Amino acid sequence: MARAYNVIDADGHVLEPVDIWDKYIDPAYRERAPRIIVDTDGKERLQVGEQVLGSQKGFGVIGAIGSRDHEVPEETMRYIDGRKGGFDPHARIPDMDLDGIDAAFLYPSVGLFSGAIKEPKLAAAVCRAYNRWLAEYCQPYPDRLFGVAMLPMQSIELAIEEMRFARKELGMRAGFLRPNPYNGRMLHHPDYEVFWSAVEDLDMAIGLHEGASGGMPQVGVDRFSGREENAEALDGVAAESVRRAVGGVEVPVRAEVAGVHLPIEAVLALKPGDVLSLQAPADGGVTLYADKVPVHRARPGRSGSRRAVQITGPAGGAR
Numbered sequence: 001m002a003r004a005y006n007v008i009d010a011d012g013h014v015l016e017p018v019d020i021w022d023k024y025i026d027p028a029y030r031e032r033a034p035r036i037i038v039d040t041d042g043k044e045r046l047q048v049g050e051q052v053l054g055s056q057k058g059f060g061v062i063g064a065i066g067s068r069d070h071e072v073p074e075e076t077m078r079y080i081d082g083r084k085g086g087f088d089p090h091a092r093i094p095d096m097d098l099d100g101i102d103a104a105f106l107y108p109s110v111g112l113f114s115g116a117i118k119e120p121k122l123a124a125a126v127c128r129a130y131n132r133w134l135a136e137y138c139q140p141y142p143d144r145l146f147g148v149a150m151l152p153m154q155s156i157e158l159a160i161e162e163m164r165f166a167r168k169e170l171g172m173r174a175g176f177l178r179p180n181p182y183n184g185r186m187l188h189h190p191d192y193e194v195f196w197s198a199v200e201d202l203d204m205a206i207g208l209h210e211g212a213s214g215g216m217p218q219v220g221v222d223r224f225s226g227r228e229e230n231a232e233a234l235d236g237v238a239a240e241s242v243r244r245a246v247g248g249v250e251v252p253v254r255a256e257v258a259g260v261h262l263p264i265e266a267v268l269a270l271k272p273g274d275v276l277s278l279q280a281p282a283d284g285g286v287t288l289y290a291d292k293v294p295v296h297r298a299r300p301g302r303s304g305s306r307r308a309v310q311i312t313g314p315a316g317g318a319r
Contacts, residue, residue, distance in 0.1 A: 003143050004261070005102045007293060011209075012104035014137060015062065015086030016111060016130065018079070024129035029122055033129070034110060036079055044079055046113050049122065053113045053215045062109045089137050089145060096144065100294045100315055105146045106134065107176055107209050115178040116215025120155035127152045127162050135170040148207055149175040153182040156191065160198045167202045174205040180216040255286040255298060255309050287315055 021033035032049040036059055039045045043058025060077035085092030086109070096104060108114075111130050117123040127150040138145040149166035151159045166172040177187060185191055187208075199206055258280035270276070281287070281297075286309060288296040294315035301308055 003102065007099075007101050009096075009101050009104035012106045013086065013109050014106050014134065015079070015082045015109050016133070017087055020133050021126070021129055024133050026125045026128070029125040032122055034113075034126060036110070046110060048113070048117050048126075049119070051116065051118070051215070053116055059110070089140055093141060093144065098314060103144050103146065105148055105174065105207075106138065107148050107207070108134075108150060111150050112178070112209065112211035113215055114150055115153065115180060115182065115211075117152075117154065120152060120158055123152035123154045124158040124162060126150075128165070131162070131166050131170060131172070135172065146174070147172050151175045151177055153177050153187075153195075156195050160195055163198060163202060163204060167204055173203075174207060176207040176209050178216055179208040179210055251291045254289050255300065256289060257286050257300070285312060 018036055021035070022030065025033045034046055034048045036044050037047045037052070039052065039054075039058070043054070043056070044060050045052050045054030045058055047053075059079045060081070062079060062082060083091075083095070085095045092104075096102075108130060111126075114123060114126050114130075117126060131147070131149050134147040134149070138147045147170070149163065149170070149172045151162050151166075153159045163175050166175060179187065258278035260276065260278050285297050286300050287294050288298045288309060288311070296311045296315050297313045298309035298311050301310060
């Protein structure tokens with residue numbers, strides 16, 4: 001029976017192991033491969049050859065589980081302290097089950113900086129190493145984890161070559177690019193027509209994924225004077241603006257006592273008088289949904305004259 005995909009994470013992220021480049025990159029490029037270093041201000045950043053990439057906050061906040069709840073101070077977080085499921089697929093699946101996620105399309109974290117690598121062949125070697133590792137990460141759960149290949153658009157020819165390798169050799173169905181200019185050319189430039197033709201020929205999907213402080217020109221940065229000096233303050237302003245905009249959006253919330261999956265033809269055949277047997281959780285509780293996403297388990301009851309529910313815990317894998 002085919003798996004039901006009710007909830008799909010279209011923007012999942014892995015956390016690349018710190019030794020990925022030593023193990024997977026072409027030995028000819030190993031000395032210049034990306035490495036996480038401790039910079040002069042004590043923050044972790046990414047060194048690629050002579051380039052040092054990363055924001056003022058450093059790489060420690062990339063897998064920042066706990067920082068939003070102030071459980072772990074951002075100043076002391078290290079990259080390797082990120083959520084274990086980012087590094088290990090076997091640890092990721094329970095996290096997905098807890099959130100009710102059936103499948104995830106996976107993008108990099110460290111690899112979002114690959115577009116800033118200036119040398120095309122080094123960029124291609126970095127992409128090849130990452131894609132090989134990502135295929136192995138997804139391999140144990142082929143119906144739940146789907147890797148999105150990293151493509152070296154510093155060279156159109158190398159990007160097509162890597163896309164073909166990812167599709168034919170690794171079985172990947174999608175690749176990603178940064179929505180920023182590569183070599184001064186945006187992705188709709190006529191020079192890229194050969195690339196988009198190859199995308200169609202290989203039947204690949206292409207995702208565009210931005211990355212803050214990723215070492216590439218970014219839309220809107222020119223609107224802020226002195227941005228580098230005020231980066232942290234501006235990040236805070238942006239975060240607050242997003243919180244206000246998103247936090248005020250209303251979503252329908254419902255409590256589901258029991259349910260059952262039926263073929264669509266069986267649903268269409270229902271008529272007055274039919275009896276439908278439902279599958280109810282053993283604990284007698286209800287599942288609270290925000291729109292179509294299960295968010296909590298709850299106990300039904302009343303509050304004054306109205307029906308109500310009392311939250312008892314996370315929804316887990318409830319549907």
